[in-house]
Structure formats: structure tokens, C-alpha cells
Amino acid sequence: xxxxxxxxxxxxxxxxxxxxxxxxxxxxxxxxxxxxxxxxxxxxxxxxxxxxxxxxxxxxxxxxxxxxxxxxxxxxxxxxxxxxxxxxxxxxxxxxxxxxxxxxxxxxxxxxxxxxxxxxxxxxxxxxxxxxxxxxxxxxxxxxxxxxxxxxxxxxxxxxxxxxxxxxxxxxxxxxxxxxxxxxxxxxxxxxxxxxxxxxxxxxxxxxxxxxxxxxxxxxxxxxxxxxxxxxxxxxxxxxxxxxxxxxxxxxxxxxxxxxxxxxxxxxxxxxxxxxxxxxxxxxxxxxxxxx
Amino acid sequence: xxxxxxxxxxxxxxxxxxxxxxxxxxxxxxxxxxxxxxxxxxxxxxxxxxxxxxxxxxxxxxxxxxxxxxxxxxxxxxxxxxxxxxxxxxxxxxxxxxxxxxxxxxxxxxxxxxxxxxxxxxxxxxxxxxxxxxxxxxxxxxxxxxxxxxxxxxxxxxxxxxxxxxxxxxxxxxxxxxxxxxxxxxxxxxxxxxxxxxxxxxxxxxxxxxxxxxxxxxxxxxxxxxxxxxxxxxxxxxxxxxxxxxxxxxxxxxxxxxxxxxxxxxxxxxxxxxxxxxxxxxxxxxxxxxxx
Numbered sequence: 001x002x003x004x005x006x007x008x009x010x011x012x013x014x015x016x017x018x019x020x021x022x023x024x025x026x027x028x029x030x031x032x033x034x035x036x037x038x039x040x041x042x043x044x045x046x047x048x049x050x051x052x053x054x055x056x057x058x059x060x061x062x063x064x065x066x067x068x069x070x071x072x073x074x075x076x077x078x079x080x081x082x083x084x085x086x087x088x089x090x091x092x093x094x095x096x097x098x099x100x101x102x103x104x105x106x107x108x109x110x111x112x113x114x115x116x117x118x119x120x121x122x123x124x125x126x127x128x129x130x131x132x133x134x135x136x137x138x139x140x141x142x143x144x145x146x147x148x149x150x151x152x153x154x155x156x157x158x159x160x161x162x163x164x165x166x167x168x169x170x171x172x173x174x175x176x177x178x179x180x181x182x183x184x185x186x187x188x189x190x191x192x193x194x195x196x197x198x199x200x201x202x203x204x205x206x207x208x209x210x211x212x213x214x215x216x217x218x219x220x221x222x223x224x225x226x227x228x229x230x231x232x233x234x235x236x237x238x239x240x241x242x243x244x245x246x247x248x249x250x251x252x253x254x255x256x257x258x259x260x261x262x263x264x265x266x267x268x269x270x271x272x273x274x275x276x277x278x279x280x281x282x283x284x285x286x287x288x289x290x291x292x
Numbered sequence: 293x294x295x296x297x298x299x300x301x302x303x304x305x306x307x308x309x310x311x312x313x314x315x316x317x318x319x320x321x322x323x324x325x326x327x328x329x330x331x332x333x334x335x336x337x338x339x340x341x342x343x344x345x346x347x348x349x350x351x352x353x354x355x356x357x358x359x360x361x362x363x364x365x366x367x368x369x370x371x372x373x374x375x376x377x378x379x380x381x382x383x384x385x386x387x388x389x390x391x392x393x394x395x396x397x398x399x400x401x402x403x404x405x406x407x408x409x410x411x412x413x414x415x416x417x418x419x420x421x422x423x424x425x426x427x428x429x430x431x432x433x434x435x436x437x438x439x440x441x442x443x444x445x446x447x448x449x450x451x452x453x454x455x456x457x458x459x460x461x462x463x464x465x466x467x468x469x470x471x472x473x474x475x476x477x478x479x480x481x482x483x484x485x486x487x488x489x490x491x492x493x494x495x496x497x498x499x500x501x502x503x504x505x506x507x508x509x510x511x512x513x514x515x516x517x518x519x520x521x522x523x524x525x526x527x528x529x530x531x532x533x534x535x536x537x538x539x540x541x542x543x544x545x546x547x548x549x550x551x552x553x554x555x556x557x558x559x560x561x562x563x564x565x566x567x568x569x570x571x572x573x574x575x576x577x578x579x580x581x582x583x584x
Binding site for chain 2: 029079083106108114116119120129140143146155156157
């Protein structure tokens with residue numbers, strides 16, 4: 001399997017579908033679509049929808065089955081970035097080498113565009129719910145992972161420990177909620193829609209929690225050793241913001257080793273799927289070795 | 293019927309249910325509940341959930357049937373106020389006589405608390421969807437009314453015409469979306485859950501659009517003639533912000549007459565329901581004559 005081509009294929013499907021879901025509608029002010037589309041098409045890796053597609057395919061489903069939910073997850077992820085970038089939160093001017101939403105459209109529209117992305121995600125997901133119980137389980141899982149028990153909870157923890165040193169336990173909890181929950185929900189919602197068994201669900205949940213954590217630690221590592229041109233954003237921002245990260249808490253060497261261990265554990269949970277899991281196995285290696 | 297007692301009764305049910313839905317959960321940072329609860333329990337009239345309950349009861353349902361959806365609507369309404377009050381939008385320090393969320397908790401938490409209210413609304417509504425097709429139709433309608441085709445679209449129009457004079461047509465479109473859509477969705481989602489016929493749905497849609505508009509014009513009138521102590525907020529703020537309102541566009545006399553005409557039309561659409569619509573008939577009179 002050429003993993004880059006496999007990722008690219010799925011990304012194309014997802015980008016086309018996102019483009020359709022964000023088509024302008026009559027009677028809706030154009031400005032809100034400009035705001036939503038700007039951030040959605042600002043060079044995202046589409047990690048979460050790719051994971052949803054992968055989870056669905058792994059469990060016997062087709063990409064078409066999961067595409068609406070996969071796109072909705074990407075909209076939820078994007079809204080969280082738009083709001084996180086605001087001056088009152090992380091105050092970031094650039095993301096992926098492009099100006100952030102509020103720098104282009106002003107804060108008011110950035111807030112509303114974020115709100116619109118979240119609401120649109122639910123509008124899209126609600127349209128799948130006449131296709132049966134699998135979808136309802138998937139959508140409920142995503143909602144929980146995006147909310148106060150998941151992503152938003154993590155954002156609040158992040159806010160509370162701003163400019164404070166944190167230990168490993170709080171760092172783990174924060175990331176498990178802020179990024180881990182939605183990453184895991186991506187895989188598992190795909191698996192549910194693909195028709196996974198309860199046992200498969202359990203394996204993928206363990207896989208996803210390791211992958212999510214490894215991904216986050218790699219992020220922290222790249223903020224220290226990454227190439228700004230490759231990454232499209234300033235590195236060293238965590239240190240500049242006095243942010244506790246895995247690297248500041250555990251050191252660079254230990255962080256790299258932890259990524260390696262977590263990736264190994266993650267792939268271990270894919271063993272029961274044998275050859276069917278080839279995409280996820282290679283995706284794991286690709287993600288933990290990425291340079292951006 | 294003692295309309296004040298009837299409203300009070302329903303409001304008690306709704307407040308109790310909101311309190312349960314916003315109960316603190318283990319593993320969720322307390323701060324986010326503080327933010328959410330502060331704004332939800334800051335003296336709201338509960339108009340939208342009361343309309344949802346009224347619509348459900350009118351069509352033969354019980355209050356318990358509609359309570360989760362009614363509460364979710366109130367959370368959506370509250371999130372929109374929290375974000376609207378932010379410095380980048382309306383920059384309001386007070387609402388209903390209390391400090392706004394960002395004045396109490398800071399902008400960052402106010403943004404996240406708004407996000408959390410919207411997401412929680414969907415978490416609550418998703419839990420109703422195993423109760424059948426009626427609920428799915430109701431929730432889809434609410435989602436559309438809250439999104440770019442409804443409330444958020446209206447907020448964007450409001451933003452675009454800030455400090456600009458607008459004519460009656462744009463003012464109507466803005467309000468129909470910004471407040472009218474969710475008010476109408478409240479009535480209609482209740483009616484759907486209560487088991488309305490297609491014909492009843494049509495009558496209530498016309499009723500709702502008149503009621504929503506009359507309610508809004510009354511709001512504009514109160515901003516000119518209202519008593520600050522009764523209203524718990526500064527009056528004259530529209531004029532101070534050079535905002536176009538029904539009063540600035542049509543004058544006070546014409547505005548009052550339009551409220552009277554709309555209320556009459558609204559009640560006309562209730563005639564087919566005869567005595568069953570007594571609550572909505574009296575509620576209409578109550579709302580268009582309110583002093584706050």
C-alpha cells in the first residue's frame with residue numbers, strides 16, 4: 001500500500017464532500033459562507049475525517065456511508081480552531097501559514113463563523129439519522145466527544161492552566177479531552193457506521209486513545225524541532241507562551257520514546273484485524289513520523 | 293385561565309429540567325458549568341420553551357414529551373445571547389440587570405460557555421431520537437432555525453448593517469431570521485412532538501411568524517418607552533447605537549398599530565383550534581402588552 005496515495009484518495013473524497021456541504025444557499029448572507037469556507041479550506045490535513053473513513057472501511061463499510069459524518073467531524077474540528085485562535089483565547093494570527101479567521105474577517109464574524117460550523121455539523125449529521133441505529137450511536141458519540149465531557153472540557157482545562165506549570169497527569173487529561181476525544185470518536189463513529197462488532201469497537205477504542213496521544217506528543221515535539229517552512233506556522237510558540245507540553249515536562253528524548261511506545265501499542269490493538277487494518281497500521285507510522 | 297399562573301407553572305417545569313440538564317458531571321471542569329449555569333439562570337423569560345410546551349399541549353401531547361427539546365431550545369437561545377453580548381459583537385455589559393458572561397468570567401470562558409451551551413443542546417436533543425420520527429423532524433427544524441438559514445444568518449445581517457440605516461425590508465428579513473426562526477421552531481417542534489396534523493402545522497406556522505414579529509416590534513417599542521427598572525436594562529440603547537429598529541423606521545405610533553394588527557392576525561390562525569388554543573390566545577395578548 002502506498003500510504004500517501006491512500007491518504008490522498010480519501011482526502012479528495014472528503015474535500016469534494018465538504019465543498020458540497022458548504023455550498024451557498026439562497027437567502028443566506030454570503031459573508032457567513034466566506035468565513036466558514038475560508039477556515040475549512042485553509043489547508044487542513046483532514047486527519048479526523050480520514051480516521052472516520054478508515055474506521056468505516058476497516059469494519060466493512062464504504063466511504064459513501066461515512067462521508068457526511070466524517071465531514072461533520074471536520075467542521076467541528078475547524079470551529080474549535082477558529083474559536084481557539086481568537087484574541088481572548090490563544091490569540092494566533094496564523095495557522096498553517098494563512099491568516100486566522102479573525103485577522104481576515106474580524107472577531108465578530110469569526111465568532112459567528114465558528115458557531116455556524118458547529119451548527120452546520122449537526123445539521124449534516126441529523127440528515128443521516130433516518131438510516132438507522134448505527135448512525136444515532138455514532139452521532140451521539142461525536143456530540144459527547146465535542147462537548148464539556150470532551151473537547152470543550154479540554155479547552156477549559158487548557159485555559160485554567162495558562163501560564164501555570166502543569167504536571168504530566170493534568171497534561172494527559174487535558175489532551176485526552178481537547179484532542180483525544182474527537183480523534184477517538186472519529187475512528188469509532190466510522191467503525192459503528194461500518195458495522196463493527198462490540199469486540200472490534202473495544203480494540204479500536206484502545207487503538208484510538210494511543211494514536212491520539214502519540215499524535216499530540218508528536219505535535220509538541222514538532223513545535224520544538226519542526227521546520228517552520230514545512231509546518232506553515234511558527235515553531236517555538238509553546239515555549240514563548242510558557243505552555244507546559246510533553247517536551248517541557250518529560251524532555252525531548254523521553255517524548256520521542258513515548259511516541260514510539262504508544263505507536264507500537266496502538267498497532268498491537270490492530271492485530272486482530274490482520275490484513276484489513278493495513279491502512280491504519282501504515283497511517284499510524286505515517287502520523288508519528290510526520291514533519292508537519 | 294389565569295395566564296400568569298399558567299406561564300408560571302410551565303416555567304417551573306422548565307427551570308427544574310434545565311437545572312437537571314446542567315448538573316455537574318465528574319471529570320468536567322467546574323468552571324464551564326459555572327459559565328453555562330450563570331447565563332441560563334440569569335432571569336430569562338423562557339419564552340421559547342414555553343412556546344414549545346404550548347405547541348405540544350395544543351396538539352395533544354404532554355409537557356414531559358417536549359421538555360428535553362424545550363430545554364435544548366432555551367440553551368440555544370442562551371448561547372446566542374452570550375456570544376451576541378461579547379465585545380466584538382454588541383459589547384453589552386448588562387443583560388436583564390445582571391453582568392453579562394464575559395464581564396463575570398472573561399471573554400475566553402464566555403466564548404467556550406456559549407459553545408458548550410450549543411453543543412449541550414444537541415446532546416440533549418440526540419437523546420430523544422430513539423422515541424421516533426416526530427422527534428427527528430422537530431430536531432431538524434430546530435437545527436435549521438438555529439443555523440445559517442435562521443438565527444446565525446440573522447446575526448450576520450445584523451452585523452453587516454451595523455451603523456447603517458436599513459429599510460423595512462432588510463429589518464424584517466433580519467428579525468425573521470435572528471429571532472423569528474427559533475421562536476417559530478419552538479412552537480412547531482412542540483406541535484410536531486405533540487402529534488399535530490399537517491393542517492395544524494400550517495396554521496401554527498402562520499401564527500408563529502406573526503407572533504415572532506409582533507414580539508420583536510414590541511421589543512423595539514419598549515427600548516423607547518420602557519421603564520429601565522422594570523426591564524433590568526438600559527433603554528434607549530438602540531438609539532444610542534444608531535440602530536435601525538421598527539420604531540426608527542416606522543415611528544412609534546405605526547409600530548404600536550402594527551403590533552396590534554399582527555396580534556390579531558396571529559390569533560386568527562388559532563381559530564381552528566377553538567378552546568384548545570386558549571393558552572396561546574392569552575399568551576399572545578400577554579406578550580404584546582408586556583412591559584419588559
